[in-house]
Amino acid sequence: MVNYRAQLGRTFAALADPTRRAILARLQRADTATVSELASPFAIKLPAVMKHLDVLHGAGLISRSKSGRTVTVRLRSEPMRQAVDWLRRYERFWSASLDRLAAYAEAQEALKRAATGRQRG
């Protein structure tokens, strides 16, 4: 459980930065990309991009493979899937609760209207 939490923490920390999210979004569209391809849309220098890739790699969100001088980056889905599953639990909890809250409040509203109607009648 501690490892699970630590992994979730790394995932969410990695996702907290807009440049890293943009890198992931790019990898999601292209599946793989070279480091220079990933760096090209950003107004930051290659070493800064490399640092972001280190964070993403540390969180297990990407894998890197080297062929000659070219480093190819690929998305790894497992940590994201864990993060999504974790959020889904909250969503199930609240979605079901709010549906019942709505039904309860509507029943209370109907009771109040009936009571007001009786007073008027």
Added chain:
Amino acid sequence: MNSLTLVRRIAARPSIVFDALTAPEGIACWWGPDEGPVLVAETDVRVGGRFRVRFRMLDGSEHESAGQYLEVRRPERLVMSWRWLCGEEDPNESRVEIDLHPTPEGTELTFTHSALFSEQTRLSHERGWNGALDKLVRHFQARSNP
């Protein structure tokens, strides 16, 4: 994606929805992810007052959460801190905000549970990251359900 937002349109006036959100007898009727019973519902509905709710799910597991009311503006807004006390592996404190807007039909309720996995200092980063991440979330959901 570190926050969750849900919207419900409810055919009841905001004051009734607000009371359903905060009164123990209301909470006992709706709180929880399935039809299992609410075992404890305590609320002290004023800024700085605390709430505690314990429920049992249909699988028999019991869960309890508690927190403090941070903003109480009946009937339009309720903000509270949130923490699982047992049954969940998530000890972080997070934040629940509920806004109630009157509509011709009753109430539009906007619910946000934020800072789900972060220190409060990261709250400012959350604005604006939902769009990009929603796409990622959909992407991974598509992959995990081949």
